Amino acid sequence: MEYVSPEGLRLDGRRFNEMRQIVAEIGVVSKADGSAVFEMGNTKVIAAVYGPREIQNKSQQLKHDRALVLCEYSMAQFSTGDRRRQKQDRRTTELSLVIRQTMEACILTELMPHSQIDIFLQVLQADGGTRSACINAATLALADAGIPMRDLAVSCSAGYLNSTPLLDLNYVEDSAGGADVTVGILPKTDKMDAKLPMETFETVFALASEGCKAIAERIREVLEENTKQLEYRRAA
Amino acid sequence: MLQSKVFNKKTRGGRIQKQVREVYLRDDIYCGAFACKSCDTSAARLSSPKIIVLDTNVVLHQIDLLENQAIDNVVVLSVVLDEVKNRNRSVYNRIRALCSNPAKQFYVFSNHVHKDTYVQAMERESANDHNDRAIRVATLWYQKHLGGTSQVLLVTNDRENKRKATEEGISAETIEAYVKSIGQPDLLDLLAQPTAEDITMEDADDSRPSKRKLVYLEHKPMSEITAGLHRGIYHQGKLRVNRFNPFEAYVGSESIGEEIIIYGRSNMNRAFDGDIVAIELLPRDQWQEEKALSIAEEDEDEDDTVHLAPNSADDAPRISSLAQETSGDKNAVPARPSGRVVGVIRRNWHSYCGSLEPMSLPAGSGGTAHALFVSKDRRIPKIRINTRQLQNLLNMRIVVAVDSWDRQSRYPSGHYVRPIGKIGDRETETEVVLIENDVDYSPFSSQVLACLPPLPWSVSSEDVSNPVRQDLRHLLVFSVDPPGCKDIDDALHCTSLPNGNFEVGVHIADVTNFVHPGTPLDDEASKRGTSVYLVDRRIDMLPKPLTEDICSLRADVERLAFSVIWEMSPEAEIISTRFTKSIIKSSAALSYVEAQARMDDSRLTDTVTTDLRNMNTLAKIMRQRRIDRGALTLASAEVKFQIDTETHDPLDIGMYQIREANQMVEEFMLAANVSVAEQILNQFSSCSLLRRHPTPTREMLEPLLRTAAAIGLTLDVSSSKALADSLDRAVGEDPYFNKLIRILATRCMTQAVYFCSGDLTPPEYHHYGLAAPLYTHFTSPIRRYADVFVHRLLAASLGIYKLPTVFQDRPQLTSVADNLNYRHRNAQMASRASVELHTLIYFRNRPTDAEARVVKIRSNGFIVFVPKYGIEGPVYLTAKGEKGAGDWYVDEEKQKIVKMDGSLSYSVLQTVKIHMEVVEPQPNRPKLQLTLL
């Protein structure tokens, strides 16, 4: 299968180093302390953050000097072309864990001992890169909830198909079976699906990092805009 | 960068699924004309002010014409490419090659993502109409974009499209009109025949009157086929025509789990070998018995010919499963389902080699004549072509491409592509063999040759000082190969160590030192996959300087090698293994005969001979151990020609003799391959290239078992070990009996194949024939690309080189393995075809009597195998045309054919005397005929 034409165009018309369109919106779940919708092309994820709040299940608390971060990831049944059964499969569990670890690493948990932060993520539309979109949505929602963070954890995927590194894989490219790296900036790389040798890994990684930076820029814009809005209304 | 979204619905697995795909429309796609002022011309290809835009149908059908140098300055739209890709992969590859060829001015315009030429699908618009519209929009854009500087012409053979184009103000032409306007009349021969739906050629006189009856049933429309497949009425599969009987074809269908037989051309309904077809099962009462299937339908006489004895199940004729119909139970319904083609899902048309059927020249020569083309490949039906140069072509082998096959005509129609040479000429026939087997025999391009190191080449001081390269010049290394071998890729050494052990080394030519990944040389080698050995010549995978000089481990010159060095105990146990790049200096290049003679000559006590003897002792132990493990000693009927040095005609044929020396070398090569396989798999568990030999299923061994049972022999096939043991026990009264059984066993099995370790699970890596859990090819990098690949893996596993990028791409790796298998098979087929060709030439003037063995019983005769010449062919007991074969009946149980009066009978494996002679029932179709003495 030809994922990059000899003219250097991908199936959807992008070039290798181009991302899909990003749309981000803050404050979409009224009950939540912080929430956001993040879209990368046709991938759409909604995130809601509750907390810091009282720890609900004491047994989950492992360290007393910092906040407990919990994450629940799910895919809406209508998120893919085929209606999917809601199930707690290994992929879901693993993704929840990956996102949780990523977010835990960037939240200043030590500032909020004896409390818990819940992150709920739901994929509304899946078209590849859900993992990245989830991390980005979670970051936005956490920022909206006013939870102190070391940095904006942003993520972007890149893969290696037809001997070309490709940024921000969509579903068709993602399911092609090539190696792909989802990079979360700030924390380290979170996952590698297929084996990649170091040199290629570096080019792919660099590409994904570039993507992350672009996303970070966009997220910061969104947050800044939102902050300004909030502030002037309050101060008016 | 603009952006928009497209929504389309797709069905997959019968269900309707909505698929949403984004399309990012761009403004950075350029027109590719040098004359253009507004576009970036750095990648421009189009220089002429006359630019043509091609429609899909033109690319699909006229690719032979497009490859002609007269056609240039062409814009190929991406929608056209996409459709071509879906319709015909090989045409797609060819048009792609044209687009990337710097000598041609073909420019790919990605109109589907260009902001001005993107065309949104309209409601109720078919995909075809949508593409046509996109083509027109793009052409119009070109016209506007280039304005007065260039003239843009849309070339289409679709009448509707042409009409609409003209309405929209686009200048459009048919391909015929365009070719005529160029003014090169011989190009017209290359034009494909228009199909019924297309515009008929204006000058084609209608030689097919409409009153003509319909020969074939109509193909069902695609929608009906899809629905039928879904409901299980139709079955889908690849049609494979019996190589030995073109009126019989098989479709392996997943939905039915069994092969469906299709008898006769009308049931095949215009499908070609390799086509993906939809078939419908015939009612049970029409499931004919194979025996009754007479070739009544056609007037051509097609039957089994004499051919080379097959080596494996892959190239053996399809085995008729006689087991199901026992002679006593005639009324039983045969279990083999048979069917009928109702539609062709994907065509596998390409070009074919052959000659024109002899015909008298039409009176007014010079005009177009209609001729029938007969393909060399018997699976292909005759093809009707139009030509203006009939006279020239009559005695020629030519290449022809198929264009269409409509219901009214018995034969498909096609067009002439190019000549090969005179019929019967050995050169020509050899070329036909090569083309038939898709062997690339063109000389290496200048880019490839540019990758070679400068000649004369010798080991440089850098090589010597390279820390990864060990200097092994002090070792006594020698090679053992067939006589006259010039591409020596392996050499051996064996020294006794003070502790009583032996150090044994296998040194393989270090081809990867010269062939670097990503170079044109490497690409070419990868494409060729293997060297092809024909009787009178060798088609090299690598250019000659590498093959015969730089890489070849010739005697008395320093060469670079990749060495596998073991320490072995006197019991041939491997104590340690190491791999290293090395420099060696071979002290002798022996032939098998020489080596054997040295070993046998007890008077000789020089070091080479002692080493040889030591190695032979070790090899024998290793061989025995391997056999104990269950490795099969298989046999094939290989023959050797003696070729006249002057005329290159064969002088003599003889069976290839296998000596101990052969086995000795083979044993060490096997050991080296196994050691390397272990090493690379250990390091690269998911991207190693290995070789596996699948365990034959019981059905595959069925014919062997039946034959064995008929002569009262029981074979245990439960494991390779059991089979090996029972083959050992199968000793008949004459010395050849055992070999014959082994030959029969060998041909039941499929061939070993290359695969990528990530694609299969470890238990599937097993090599049945060698009874080895792991195996690969490492020892012949000069003539096999797989070995080059493995060399790279091994070097990477030792940290000498980095692993090339191909290995990161699993699908690409798989496709490399597939290509290697394809090339490997084709190379073997070509060799066999070449042997057959030479056998024919040999017997042309030498009618011979010989001893033969019956290997299979047929209703009207039997198939014999002639060991001396390694050929196999039918012997008829009843003359052709005498249908019914009343005098003889077949005793299925005992595999016997008995004359009704009981006076004569022939049973399987029986020795018979036959006469061999070349006859020419049809001009230009000589064949070897076997008759009973």
Added chain:
Amino acid sequence: MVMRKLELPLNQTQKVRFERAMEQLQSLSSTAQNSVSVTDSIAVNHEDALLKGHGTYEVEGELLSTVCGVVERVDKLVYVRTLRARYKPEVNDIVVGRVIEVAQKRWRVDIHSTLAYMDLPHDDAVQKRKTSEDELNMRNIFVEDDVVCAEVHDFQRDGSLVLQDKSQKYGKLEKGQLLKVDPYLVKRSYNHFHCIESLGIDLILGRNGFIWVGEHFEVRDPMIVDDENSTENTGKEQSHTPLETRRSIIRIGNAIRVLSAYKTCLDQSFTLLSQRTKLKEDVYRTKVLVMLCIRSCRLACFDLTSICLLVSKQIAELSRVFWRTYFFHISDK
């Protein structure tokens, strides 16, 4: 617009007016210049000794913000005031909460923050030890789901906080409704208790974003609180709340909802509402606003959306002119 959207059935004119008002708001905003988002670096003069406050984080000599908010500087202290965030309790904050559990000797109170407890009140004057009898009587004081008003007293080591309801101002709240808004909309101020006398309504703006709107309740002298009075109280509690007051409660409640939906600071609006009556200021515009505000609520319309519409429109239109005039007026004095 990235704000949460209220479904307002605005017509074209209203929409245009609304948007214009929003734009004007934007142009008015001055402090927004100081706003930062996560990881923005905060410009500081490193020569001066500085104290790093909340929401800051130093990486390689650069002061970064860890939250989205507004940079505030108080002398040497630099901190980022978060906007949307959970309530962070500070001692002496006045909060409104809901009892969620009656535990031993104390009540657990939900104040939309970390764990909060309210200890059994003990009479400072009497200094009597709490007895088991008192514990049994806890349910007579507060039970689950009661709404209480209290003051943050102290933090426990485990991060939970202790509330107290020492003063008579605090305690159980009845006859009204509890609203929850974003805490940042309630500024810390001198007075969190407001009374709109004209309507007979009490307003308590909890720092934690819980807002109580209820029937006005006269604070009595603590000394008189006696058994006798308590029976009187209970008698009064059972008394009927007039329909008009109930309506007013709902209207004010809705007004608050709308204000919070538009992220408008509540303190000012409601200090204003109460102050107007208290200060008896005769600023025409003030009156207009407040009257509008109140009248809008009074319009015999219980439909939330129309109230929203009215209020938002008025706020949008008036915020520009009015708040400024009002503050000018105050500062002039």
